[in-house]
Amino acid sequence: MFLTRLLKPRITASAHCDLPCGVYDPEQARIEAESCYKIIEKYNASSDEQFKTRAILIKEERAELAKHHIDVLWSDYFKPEHVQKNPEITELCWKAAKQCSKVKGSLDIADARTLLEMIDKIADVWTKAGGPQATRVAKAVAARA
Amino acid sequence: MEPALRAGDWILVSSLSRPPRVGEIVLVRDPRDPANLILKRVAAVADGACTVLGDRLEESTDSRTFGPVPLANVLGRALLRYGPVGRIGWLW
Numbered sequence: 225m226f227l228t229r230l231l232k233p234r235i236t237a238s239a240h241c242d243l244p245c246g247v248y249d250p251e252q253a254r255i256e257a258e259s260c261y262k263i264i265e266k267y268n269a270s271s272d273e274q275f276k277t278r279a280i281l282i283k284e285e286r287a288e289l290a291k292h293h294i295d296v297l298w299s300d301y302f303k304p305e306h307v308q309k310n311p312e313i314t315e316l317c318w319k320a321a322k323q324c325s326k327v328k329g330s331l332d333i334a335d336a337r338t339l340l341e342m343i344d345k346i347a348d349v350w351t352k353a354g355g356p357q358a359t360r361v362a363k364a365v366a367a368r369a
Numbered sequence: 370m371e372p373a374l375r376a377g378d379w380i381l382v383s384s385l386s387r388p389p390r391v392g393e394i395v396l397v398r399d400p401r402d403p404a405n406l407i408l409k410r411v412a413a414v415a416d417g418a419c420t421v422l423g424d425r426l427e428e429s430t431d432s433r434t435f436g437p438v439p440l441a442n443v444l445g446r447a448l449l450r451y452g453p454v455g456r457i458g459w460l461w
Contacts, residue, residue: 237406239370304433
């Protein structure tokens with residue numbers, strides 16, 4: 225016991241500065257953006273005022289979530305070496321986050337479509353950067369199909 | 370820094386008798402918060418500063434975030450992992 229006390233380190237250093245789970249996938253943002261797209265479709269097809277009010281509320285919430293997921297990709301996943309190889313990623317994320325704000329306040333399906341396309345471009349960079357292998361846990365074979 | 374360093378490891382650090390070399394693990398002051406000490410691996414030494422990287426690039430916060438660390442803030446070199454018993458081993 226004396227020896228343990230004697231040898232016990234006196235200074236604590238960390239070797240790991242943050243503890244992210246390390247899982248990043250633009251699909252998370254896409255699913256929220258798809259929700260916005262479908263909600264706008266349903267809103268425009270409905271004449272039920274109550275339904276339409278709820279649709280607006282839920283769409284705003286989903287658009288905010290899409291924005292959050294884009295932000296996480298941008299600030300946590302993409303590292304300087306990714307930006308060096310794919311300089312367009314800065315503007316893609318910035319514009320996509322802005323488009324989320326637009327979709328939040330819009331009932332135009334074209335705005336939601338634009339957001340989906342922007343997220344797909346981010347996903348292209350993520351794939352090129354090796355994101356699927358580096359960040360995702362492989363699925364069981366049956367679920368992959 | 371896994372698997373070289375894990376939370377709870379006991380590390381013997383020597384003060385620097387010479388500038389650190391690429392590949393060595395060094396104890397540095399976090400440039401963002403000098404009270405915080407961190408252990409990272411040297412990736413380059415140039416112009417009186419040391420670029421340090423974590424072994425797990427995907428998850429590490431290192432010189433890619435906080436830039437090179439001035440040699441004055443490199444406090445020592447990790448020599449030995451002396452605990453826990455099952456993980457005892459040299460670090461250089």
